[in-house]
Amino acid sequence: MEAAGVTVVGGGLAGAEAAWWCARHGVPATLYEMRPAVATPAHRSELLAELVCSNSLKSDVEGTAPALLKEEMARFGSVTLDAAARSRIPAGGALAVDRDRFARHVTAALSAEPLLRVVREEVTSLPPAPTVVATGPLTSAALAAELAAAIGRDNLFFFDALAPIVAAESVDGDRAFFASRYGKGEGGYVNCPLTAPEYAAFVAALAGAETAPCRDFERGLLFEGCLPVEELARRGPETVRFGPLKPVGLTDPRTGQGPYAVLQLRAEDDAADMFGLVGCQTRLTYAEQRRVFRMVPALARAEFLRYGAVHRNTYIAAPAALTPALELRAAPGVFIAGQLSGVEGYMESAAMGILAGMNAARRLAGREPVTPPRETAMGALCHYLTACAPDRFAPMNVNFGLFPSGPGRNRDERRRALVARAREAFAAWQRTMHEAGDAA
Numbered sequence: 001m002e003a004a005g006v007t008v009v010g011g012g013l014a015g016a017e018a019a020w021w022c023a024r025h026g027v028p029a030t031l032y033e034m035r036p037a038v039a040t041p042a043h044r045s046e047l048l049a050e051l052v053c054s055n056s057l058k059s060d061v062e063g064t065a066p067a068l069l070k071e072e073m074a075r076f077g078s079v080t081l082d083a084a085a086r087s088r089i090p091a092g093g094a095l096a097v098d099r100d101r102f103a104r105h106v107t108a109a110l111s112a113e114p115l116l117r118v119v120r121e122e123v124t125s126l127p128p129a130p131t132v133v134a135t136g137p138l139t140s141a142a143l144a145a146e147l148a149a150a151i152g153r154d155n156l157f158f159f160d161a162l163a164p165i166v167a168a169e170s171v172d173g174d175r176a177f178f179a180s181r182y183g184k185g186e187g188g189y190v191n192c193p194l195t196a197p198e199y200a201a202f203v204a205a206l207a208g209a210e211t212a213p214c215r216d217f218e219r220g221l222l223f224e225g226c227l228p229v230e231e232l233a234r235r236g237p238e239t240v241r242f243g244p245l246k247p248v249g250l251t252d253p254r255t256g257q258g259p260y261a262v263l264q265l266r267a268e269d270d271a272a273d274m275f276g277l278v279g280c281q282t283r284l285t286y287a288e289q290r291r292v293f294r295m296v297p298a299l300a301r302a303e304f305l306r307y308g309a310v311h312r313n314t315y316i317a318a319p320a321a322l323t324p325a326l327e328l329r330a331a332p333g334v335f336i337a338g339q340l341s342g343v344e345g346y347m348e349s350a351a352m353g354i355l356a357g358m359n360a361a362r363r364l365a366g367r368e369p370v371t372p373p374r375e376t377a378m379g380a381l382c383h384y385l386t387a388c389a390p391d392r393f394a395p396m397n398v399n400f401g402l403f404p405s406g407p408g409r410n411r412d413e414r415r416r417a418l419v420a421r422a423r424e425a426f427a428a429w430q431r432t433m434h435e436a437g438d439a440a
Contacts, residue, residue, distance in 0.1 A: 005029050006360045007127040008134060009143070011048040011118070013080050013350040014338025015134035016106050018357030020079040023116035025439045027361040031110065034122035040138040046120070047103035048110055049080060053162055054276065055102075055268050057084055057346050058397075060095040061184065063419055065398045066347060069377040070095070072426055073351050076358075076440075079109050080350045089270050090188035092180030098270040126150060129333025130360040134353055137313035137339050144314055150331050151321040162309050163281045164289055165274050170303035171265065181249030189266055190275060192298035193252050193259030194245070202295045203240055206233035209288040212310065226344070228310075229280045244279025263296050274305055282308035318342040318385040319393050325369030326356045326382065333363050342385050344395035351378050351398075358440065367438070374404060375418075375425040 008019045011033030022029035036046040043050050058066035074081050083105035087097040110116055124142035126133070135143060176192045194202060209230055232239045241247070245261040252259050265275035282289060286307045294300050318341055321328060326341055328334045337356035338349035355378060359369035372379035380402040396402070400418055408414030433440035 005115075006130050006132065006357070006364055008032065008132045008357070008360075009123045009127065010134035010136055010338070010340075011035070012134060012136045012338060013049050013106075013346055014136070014340075014353030014356070015132065016049045016079060016110060017350045017353030018132040018134055018335075018337055018360065019110060019116050020113070021076070021354055021357035022361050023110075023113040024077060025358075025361060026115065027364060028115045028117075029357075030117045030119060032119050032121055032123045034140065035120070037120055038122045038140065043138075045100075045103065047100075047107045048118070049083070049106035050103045051097070051099045051346065053281075054266075055089075055096050055099050056091060056266065057095040057097065059093055061093040063415055065377060065400050065403075066345075068419055068422055069347055069351055069381075069398045071423075072372070072376060072378050073347065073354060075426070075430065076354045078350065078354065079106060080347075083109070087270070089267050089272070091266055092188045093184045094188075094266075096188070096266060099268065101270060126331065126334060129331070130335070130363040131333065132335045132337050132353070132356045132360050133340065134337040134349075134356065135340055136349070137315070139314045139340060147316060150328060150334070151316060152330060162306070163277045163279070164293065164304055164308045165268055165276045165306040166265070166293075166299065167303040167305055168267075168273050168275050170299075170301055171275060172298045172300060175300075176265075176298035177253050179250055179253075183249075189264045189278070190298075191250055191252075191259070192263040192265065192296050193247075194261045194263070194296060196260045198295070198297065199241060199245070199261040200237065202292070203233045203237050205292045205295055206230045206240070209284050209292050211283045211288075212285050226281060228282045228284075228308075230282060230284055263299075280308070283310040284308065313339065313395075315340055315342045315395055317390055317393060319388050319390045322386055323369070324371040324382045324386045325359050326352060326385075327359065327369055333360075335360050335369075339395065342393065342395055343381055343397070345397045348381060348396075348398050351381065354378075355382070362438070370433070370438075370440070373425040373429050376422045376429070377403075379425075380404075 005028030006022045008015050008031045019029040019031040083102050084097050086105050087101035089096050089098050125146050176190050180189055232243050241261045245263055247259045247262045264278040266278050268274040268276050289307050326335045335356035337353040341352050371382050374383045377398050384396055384402045403418050406414050406417040408417050430440050
């Protein structure tokens with residue numbers, strides 16, 4: 001392996017952002033992606049930034065933490081946000097994309113950069129610094145072992161569960177309705193209502209359904225923020241109705257009333273030919289997925305285009321291993337980005353890729369790494385990663401609970417104050433960086 005400028009390992013969202021940052025700021029970068037030479041259990045193509053779980057990049061609604069994070073990323077010139085804008089499909093208040101178009105936009109953008117070289121080759125050892133490691137939840141065993149040796153402790157594992165995807169034409173439109181919660185956005189969801197008896201039968205079937213067998217080291221290691229829907233059902237009959245099947249903010253036009261429970265479907269492609277079952281990530285066997293999900297009246301004849309499945313997710317113990325600038329304490333000049341750093345979610349991973357790429361470029365130039373203020377969305381994530389108690393550490397999405405508390409008489413006032421403060425802090429930080437002659 002020949003080092004040229006900054007080396008980035010991993011061609012997911014985080015690695016794409018890290019390499020993009022470097023190339024767009026005059027820093028040569030080499031991006032290593034092992035696909036298609038080495039396959040993973042979740043990827044289906046050789047495209048960079050392929051989305052393997054949901055096609056939603058979370059809320060785009062003004063005043064939410066995910067929207068604030070996207071705003072900060074946009075000020076950094078995010079390549080994934082640009083691709084999302086070019087491949088967006090209706091999804092109410094969420095930013096959802098056509099998977100294939102999204103990945104093709106990112107791949108084309110990176111391939112056209114003269115200072116960026118993409119190498120299709122597996123990396124099995126840590127490259128010389130400065131390096132960004134953004135190999136994601138499916139880090140190869142050899143590189144995972146290298147990382148474990150470098151940080152002086154074992155890697156930690158949990159498991160993400162994918163939701164099934166069904167053919168749009170197989171959904172019974174007479175038993176479903178098109179709407180978004182509280183009428184927000186373009187009404188981009190197909191809602192499959194259930195009566196109280198239908199819901200009770202569905203949840204009972206979920207709780208008793210057969211799951212795919214797990215190996216010994218897989219047991220009991222599910223991430224609380226992404227539990228399979230059958231695990232929720234086993235926690236009590238009402239858990240699912242207060243979770244992914246919550247009926248709030250919806251009125252069934254056929255009855256003029258809110259449904260007892262509702263399973264939402266979201267388009268997975270631009271043509272709306274495929275629908276994903278929102279919040280229904282699962283590890284049920286394929287046969288059980290057909291049996292149980294077809295108990296929802298609108299899905300009685302559903303054609304499954306992709307079944308739910310479980311895949312390994314690897315992340316490091318960030319509080320013990322990383323500085324707030326995402327640099328390995330035990331290996332200066334090596335930065336960890338994306339889900340491997342301990343964030344959860346597409347945009348969170350991409351945001352950490354931007355920061356890691358910027359800091360690797362700074363190391364190359366002999367400058368010290370930087371971290372956005374904690375009052376910002378990116379800074380709040382970095383603070384969580386490195387300040388959380390190690391024994392309580394788990395992957396985290398961006399949310400206002402990570403921000404320093406702010407003023408306000410109620411939740412809405414406090415959130416508006418947090419957003420205003422974050423914007424001011426981010427703008428001031430960028431101004432300071434520019435005045436110092438740095439790119440940020």
